[in-house]
Amino acid sequence: MKPIISVSHLTKDYGEHRGVFDLSFETRQGEVFGFLGPNGAGKTTVIRHLLGFSKPQTGSCSILGLDCWTQPKEIQRHIGYVPGEIAFPEHLTGYEFLEQISALRQMQSLDRARELIAMFEIDARGELKRMSKGMKQKIALVTAFMHDPEIIILDEPTSGLDPLMQSRFIALINSEKARGKSIFMSSHMFEEIEKTCDRVAIIRQGQIVDTVVMDEIKHAKRKTFEIKFASVDDATRLAAGPFDVQLVDHAPTTVRIKLADSQLNQLLQALASLHVLALTEIKYSLEQHFMQYYGSEDHANV
Numbered sequence: 001m002k003p004i005i006s007v008s009h010l011t012k013d014y015g016e017h018r019g020v021f022d023l024s025f026e027t028r029q030g031e032v033f034g035f036l037g038p039n040g041a042g043k044t045t046v047i048r049h050l051l052g053f054s055k056p057q058t059g060s061c062s063i064l065g066l067d068c069w070t071q072p073k074e075i076q077r078h079i080g081y082v083p084g085e086i087a088f089p090e091h092l093t094g095y096e097f098l099e100q101i102s103a104l105r106q107m108q109s110l111d112r113a114r115e116l117i118a119m120f121e122i123d124a125r126g127e128l129k130r131m132s133k134g135m136k137q138k139i140a141l142v143t144a145f146m147h148d149p150e151i152i153i154l155d156e157p158t159s160g161l162d163p164l165m166q167s168r169f170i171a172l173i174n175s176e177k178a179r180g181k182s183i184f185m186s187s188h189m190f191e192e193i194e195k196t197c198d199r200v201a202i203i204r205q206g207q208i209v210d211t212v213v214m215d216e217i218k219h220a221k222r223k224t225f226e227i228k229f230a231s232v233d234d235a236t237r238l239a240a241g242p243f244d245v246q247l248v249d250h251a252p253t254t255v256r257i258k259l260a261d262s263q264l265n266q267l268l269q270a271l272a273s274l275h276v277l278a279l280t281e282i283k284y285s286l287e288q289h290f291m292q293y294y295g296s297e298d299h300a301n302v
């Protein structure tokens with residue numbers, strides 16, 4: 001299958017280890033591909049190359065086989081885009097802006113825009129310059145989706161949105177995906193990535209350090225359980241068995257166990273003769289996976 005977005009050995013070196021370095025990835029038809037990394041990791045730099053705003057120093061970027069630097073006009077007909085920093089012509093109202101964009105795109109109707117305006121509870125009658133950050137972000141989302149593009153590129157699309165609107169955004173992404181759209185989204189929010197993406201590239205200091213298949217994270221073969229016991233003796237008896245038991249708390253005695261799916265029955269049998277107060281599965285999350293690549297210092301920025 002032909003890739004939708006293809007980035008090949010892209011380098012943009014801004015000096016002092018800033019920029020992106022020999023970065024390659026491909027996205028597929030119909031998938032939601034996430035780009036996860038903290039401030040300054042290089043996400044916007046890559047996206048600016050995809051939109052044809054920036055020329056690669058070395059390497060190349062293409063969308064639908066078209067070169068992003070030399071054929072941006074042809075590409076733009078196929079995409080919707082939300083930039084990381086939104087700059088609107090401020091004298092216009094929300095409606096006037098959307099009408100201008102739809103005229104430029106020679107759109108037949110504003111029906112889809114109206115649906116999106118209702119979905120995000122936007123009052124588009126006001127002037128853009130008086131709108132809150134969140135309202136502007138929502139207008140940008142309408143602009144990206146209203147012409148029903150086959151490819152959508154989003155640079156931190158939910159920054160400034162409240163939790164209700166974030167969940168509406170997640171629902172929108174999943175319904176667009178169900179309609180076969182290909183979506184590329186940069187984010188530093190684990191939850192929205194987990195709820196929408198099929199694959200996620202983790203970017204660190206301008207390089208992709210891992211590409212994760214979300215299903216493999218969600219259905220990890222090794223599980224972690226937290227068990228609370230009535231007494232320390234129960235924990236000691238469990239630790240005498242074949243399990244790797246780690247004490248995490250004293251009152252009540254709480255342990256964590258990591259095991260393969262195949263050991264689950266063995267654990268339940270061992271627990272049957274002990275006084276268990278609570279048994280909880282600690283789900284393996286994208287955040288835990290991400291933390292392998294970033295220390296706690298970096299994580300503060302995510």
Ligand SMILES: Nc1ncnc2c1ncn2[C@@H]1O[C@H](COP(=O)(O)OP(=O)(O)OP(=O)(O)O)[C@@H](O)[C@H]1O
Pocket residue numbers: 014018019037038039040041042043044045046084188
């Ligand atoms: N035009 C430029 N000139 C010099 N340095 C730049 C330029 N654009 C970006 N950088 C630097 O390159 C690095 C990557 O920036 P980029 O904006 O791509 O990061 P990001 O992952 O999108 O971060 P954020 O989450 O903050 O948007 C940063 O250190 C940034 O300061």
